[in-house]
Amino acid sequence: MKNQLITLNINGEDMDLVVAPTDLLVEVLRKKAHLTGTKKGCGQGDCGACTVIIDGKAVLSCLTLAIACQGKKITTIEGIADRKTGEMNPIQKAFLNHGAVQCGYCTPGMILSSYALLCENPHPTRQEIRRALSGNLCRCTGYILILDAVEACAAEGGVL
Amino acid sequence: MNILTPFEYYRPETLDEALELLATKEDYKILAGGTDLMIQLKEKMIHPANIIDVTQIPELNEFAIKDGEGAVIGGCTTDAFCEFSKELRDKYPAFSIAAGEIGGPQVREMGTIAGNLANSGPSAETPSSLICYDAKMTLAKKGGERVVDVKDFITGNRRNILEEGELIKNIILPEPAATTHVKYGYVAMRRMMEIDIVNMSIRVDLDGDTIKDAKCVMGSVAIRPLISEKVPEVLKGTKIGDEAVIAKAAEAAQSEVHPISDIRATAEYRVDVVGALVRKLLREIAAEAK
Numbered sequence: 279m280k281n282q283l284i285t286l287n288i289n290g291e292d293m294d295l296v297v298a299p300t301d302l303l304v305e306v307l308r309k310k311a312h313l314t315g316t317k318k319g320c321g322q323g324d325c326g327a328c329t330v331i332i333d334g335k336a337v338l339s340c341l342t343l344a345i346a347c348q349g350k351k352i353t354t355i356e357g358i359a360d361r362k363t364g365e366m367n368p369i370q371k372a373f374l375n376h377g378a379v380q381c382g383y384c385t386p387g388m389i390l391s392s393y394a395l396l397c398e399n400p401h402p403t404r405q406e407i408r409r410a411l412s413g414n415l416c417r418c419t420g421y422i423l424i425l426d427a428v429e430a431c432a433a434e435g436g437v438l
Numbered sequence: 439m440n441i442l443t444p445f446e447y448y449r450p451e452t453l454d455e456a457l458e459l460l461a462t463k464e465d466y467k468i469l470a471g472g473t474d475l476m477i478q479l480k481e482k483m484i485h486p487a488n489i490i491d492v493t494q495i496p497e498l499n500e501f502a503i504k505d506g507e508g509a510v511i512g513g514c515t516t517d518a519f520c521e522f523s524k525e526l527r528d529k530y531p532a533f534s535i536a537a538g539e540i541g542g543p544q545v546r547e548m549g550t551i552a553g554n555l556a557n558s559g560p561s562a563e564t565p566s567s568l569i570c571y572d573a574k575m576t577l578a579k580k581g582g583e584r585v586v587d588v589k590d591f592i593t594g595n596r597r598n599i600l601e602e603g604e605l606i607k608n609i610i611l612p613e614p615a616a617t618t619h620v621k622y623g624y625v626a627m628r629r630m631m632e633i634d635i636v637n638m639s640i641r642v643d644l645d646g647d648t649i650k651d652a653k654c655v656m657g658s659v660a661i662r663p664l665i666s667e668k669v670p671e672v673l674k675g676t677k678i679g680d681e682a683v684i685a686k687a688a689e690a691a692q693s694e695v696h697p698i699s700d701i702r703a704t705a706e707y708r709v710d711v712v713g714a715l716v717r718k719l720l721r722e723i724a725a726e727a728k
Contacts, residue, residue: 299447299489321480323473323545324631335518335547341476342548345447346469346491391543412630413542 284348288313289357297344304328304339307354315355315386319415326414329387330354336394336413355386358393358437369393372431373424380418388414392428396437404429442479449491453578453607456492460603461580463488468605470498470514470553473545497607498552503529508613513552513575513606517564521546530611532567532622532639539563539624542631552606558592558662563624565592565663566639566655570620573611579604595661617644619726621719624657625711627702634658635703636711640669640719642678644727649673654687654716659695659708666691669716679724687720688713 281296288311295310307316307330319327321340328340331353358367369392372378379385388411395402395410402410407428408421416424431437448463450456460466466488469475478484492498493514503509503525511520520526521538540546540554540563554564555575565588573588580603588609592598600606614620624637637657643650654669668690676683697708 298444300442300444302442322477323541326542326544329544336544337548338473338544341472343447343469343472343476343489343491346449346472346493348449409630410543413544 282345284345286311286344286347286352287350288352289354290351290361295344299343299345301344302340303330303342303344303347303352306344307339307352313354313356317383317386319383324415325384326387326391327384329390329414331390331394334394334397336391353390355390358389367393367437368435369396369428369431369437372427372434376423376427376430378419378423378427380416384414384416384418388416388424392424392431393437396428396432400436401432402428443482443485445486446488447491448488449494451494453495453497456490456495456605457578457580457603459488459490460605463490466490468492468556470556470606471516471548471550472553473541473549474553474557474559492605493550498605500608506613509611511551511609511611513608514550517541517546517549517551517554518543520551529614530567530571530620532620533564533571533573533611536563536567536622536637536639539622539634539637551609555588555591555609556598556600556606558594558596558598560595560661561634561637561658562592562663563634563637563657566637566657567620567622568609568611569655569663569665570639570641570653571611571614573609575609576607577601577604578607583607585610589655589663589665592662597662615643617650618642619644619723621722621726623715623719623722625715633702636697636708636715638712638715638719640716640723642673642720642723642727644678647678647727649676649678654691656691656695656712656715659697659712664695666694668694673720678727679721684717684720688716691716 307313317327319325323341330339467486469491498512498514500512517537517540527534568588620641622639624634626632626634641653652670652673654666656664672687672690692713697705699705
């Protein structure tokens, strides 16, 4: 097993990275691309802390091989703010404005699952929001303020 | 930072290339989404020398559905696609609902139908409904393909009939008749992100309000999807919705299962749930048929 030089498109930029075939995307993002916004929680696909968006779909970077992501578009929590101005995305603002963040560990995953939902379904029902976030665990907030934030963001014009 | 035992990674772009790799590489595992495979690698349950990622192969991502002609679903079609496809939801609702009950949303965007079948876990969500719809599957290996019934595919706990060098190319769903009703149900500890205590699909073919034929397939009560022999016998020739018959059908199913006690439920509770699900699904079908 040799290390390989691969190119990953992360947040719109091509990055050349040396990886082993066994390297998980979450580790490569955090330790090689130095994008530590993506969190590692359970490592088993249960908690959603490691959620990133690949080709428009919210997926789990702890169950994804980095080498399998060549040719795909990866979006992390660092990639949804306005690239030029650095202004936060509306969904990030909504989380702040509604107090939907406590310890913050689940927040990047929560925001990316919400972002992916609102890209595909700009006007979700409360039930659709609950379902879309059912793969993201939060041990602090009780979820209500998170659901409120997503609902408000949709009502106020969405994420794009 | 590596916690996985080293392996070589291959990502064939065509079916021929994949079948060639499967024929020549020894000690491989197929990556078709990874939501089960990656966990088995992390838990050191398996130590393959080679990982063959088949998710990019066009034939495994085909999807065709036509009025009157059933559907063909490529093996690497994601669970989420099957959950959200309006066409699948309309024509094969029990299968679409079952696919939408796998893991959580992110798992369903990664996980594939072939993966759910090939992993062959006793609590897998999709086999029971596929069996009720009389689904078949195309298995491909270098030098040829074969078509088998989904009901014959899983043979035991994480065991199936896939041969060395063979992969699941697609799932073939025949066109259901307007008088065919299939329902899927399950009981679990939570509504989301759970592993089922029992899951079940029931199919009823009606002639007016008389049951012409029926199927009942249960998950999580045996080492493989359990196809009931007695439930169809009880139901055939009876009127849909007859509560006395429904009670008998539930007892018949309960007499056939031999579940285990585990972290999720006791065997005794599972037997109770089997009866409850048979009653629930038959009542749902009766309501739908009205």
